[in-house]
Amino acid sequence: MKPIQVALIGLGTVGCGVYQTLHIHKQRLEIQLGAPVELTTVVIENPDKHMKIAEKTTISTDISDILYNPEIDVVFEAINGKEPAFTYLKQCIQAGKHVVTANKEMFAAHGRELKELAQKNEVQIGYDATTAGGIPIIQTISQLFRANQIQQVQAILNGTSNYILTQMRDHQLPFSTALKQAQKWGYAEADPTNDIEGYDAFYKLMILSDLIFDRQPDQKNIRHSGITGITDEAIEKAQQDGKRIKHIASIKYDETGNLTAEIEPIAVPKEHPLYAVEGVDNAIHLKADIVGDITLTGPGAGAFPTASAMVEDLCLILSKQSAPIPVS
Numbered sequence: 001m002k003p004i005q006v007a008l009i010g011l012g013t014v015g016c017g018v019y020q021t022l023h024i025h026k027q028r029l030e031i032q033l034g035a036p037v038e039l040t041t042v043v044i045e046n047p048d049k050h051m052k053i054a055e056k057t058t059i060s061t062d063i064s065d066i067l068y069n070p071e072i073d074v075v076f077e078a079i080n081g082k083e084p085a086f087t088y089l090k091q092c093i094q095a096g097k098h099v100v101t102a103n104k105e106m107f108a109a110h111g112r113e114l115k116e117l118a119q120k121n122e123v124q125i126g127y128d129a130t131t132a133g134g135i136p137i138i139q140t141i142s143q144l145f146r147a148n149q150i151q152q153v154q155a156i157l158n159g160t161s162n163y164i165l166t167q168m169r170d171h172q173l174p175f176s177t178a179l180k181q182a183q184k185w186g187y188a189e190a191d192p193t194n195d196i197e198g199y200d201a202f203y204k205l206m207i208l209s210d211l212i213f214d215r216q217p218d219q220k221n222i223r224h225s226g227i228t229g230i231t232d233e234a235i236e237k238a239q240q241d242g243k244r245i246k247h248i249a250s251i252k253y254d255e256t257g258n259l260t261a262e263i264e265p266i267a268v269p270k271e272h273p274l275y276a277v278e279g280v281d282n283a284i285h286l287k288a289d290i291v292g293d294i295t296l297t298g299p300g301a302g303a304f305p306t307a308s309a310m311v312e313d314l315c316l317i318l319s320k321q322s323a324p325i326p327v328s
């Protein structure tokens, strides 16, 4: 049977998670997809860091090795920042390849353009890993919230921040020690500024906004802060009041069609749907007009939860039975 050939851009925390998942779950994927999945090419930046990873896999620093290989069907992208990721994905789509990305900073800025380009080129784009790690929030909303109008989202979207806040409260760890642990576990970005200053949650909220409301709110009006100002005293005070400080990203759609968004730490009471979400977990609480309130919870960062989202996107893209991924 002709193998499904895939390529990978980036071999850091997430890329290694995808690499290992394709290897460990080879048999199950073959049964599910009806053909073996073969990792043909990996593109990275610093070749010295990587040994030759497998007999049949080419390690390269040149994106052309993916673009001009007509056998490659699907490209996973797991690198940092908007560029060159955006250019690479555009080129892959124009070369007729399906793409799967984990890169939220790039997708929050260019997701719409990539979705349109994918539609024009009759390929699919998977981006579940961009938002809330292993929680299948993008597919859930795309496939299962069609009749419902979602009116409000309240979410914990940054695993690093939630992990730090939990460690500070439960183990009285200093902020810097908790951040170092989050880096050690592969939750935090190479430069953790985006995590702890709230930008990472902002990117993810904008991706959800595009998906749910088909637009992003006016960014000038988004109140936006991270967790760097949260002191031990504030955490202690919240606990004495029976509350927990959570970094919450929210967006609301009113009757006039207005979108308002906020991203900030909030002391929430026990009854709040996000109070019990701890450690690296993320959660998305949705309010919709037919179903009412729903909360999805799960691991929000790390190699395998993110690889899970990317490999599930691969399965959906390749599944003959599945409907195409909607563009919005």
Ligand SMILES: NC(=O)C1=CN([C@@H]2O[C@H](COP(=O)(O)OP(=O)(O)OC[C@H]3O[C@@H](n4cnc5c(N)ncnc54)[C@H](OP(=O)(O)O)[C@@H]3O)[C@@H](O)[C@H]2O)C=CC1
Residues within 6 Å of the ligand: 009, 010, 011, 012, 013, 014, 015, 043, 044, 045, 046, 047, 049, 077, 078, 079, 080, 081, 084, 102, 103, 104, 105, 129, 130, 133, 186, 187, 188, 189, 190, 300, 301, 302, 303, 306
């Ligand atoms: N860590 C996590 O839990 C999650 C991360 N993400 C997102 O996934 C992406 C990857 O994150 P993560 O794996 O943590 O990052 P890492 O810093 O661990 O890895 C980044 C990888 O990208 C490669 N790279 C960087 N620049 C280029 C380039 N110009 N061309 C080719 N390869 C390049 C690096 O190559 P080299 O190894 O040679 O230096 C490295 O292998 C990011 O967009 C991140 O926001 C999404 C969800 C969860």
Ligand SMILES: N[C@@H](CC=O)C(=O)O
Residues within 6 Å of the ligand: 130, 132, 133, 157, 158, 159, 160, 161, 187, 188, 189, 195, 200, 300, 301, 302
């Ligand atoms: N750095 C991010 C990784 C996943 O998106 C986080 O901590 O949530």
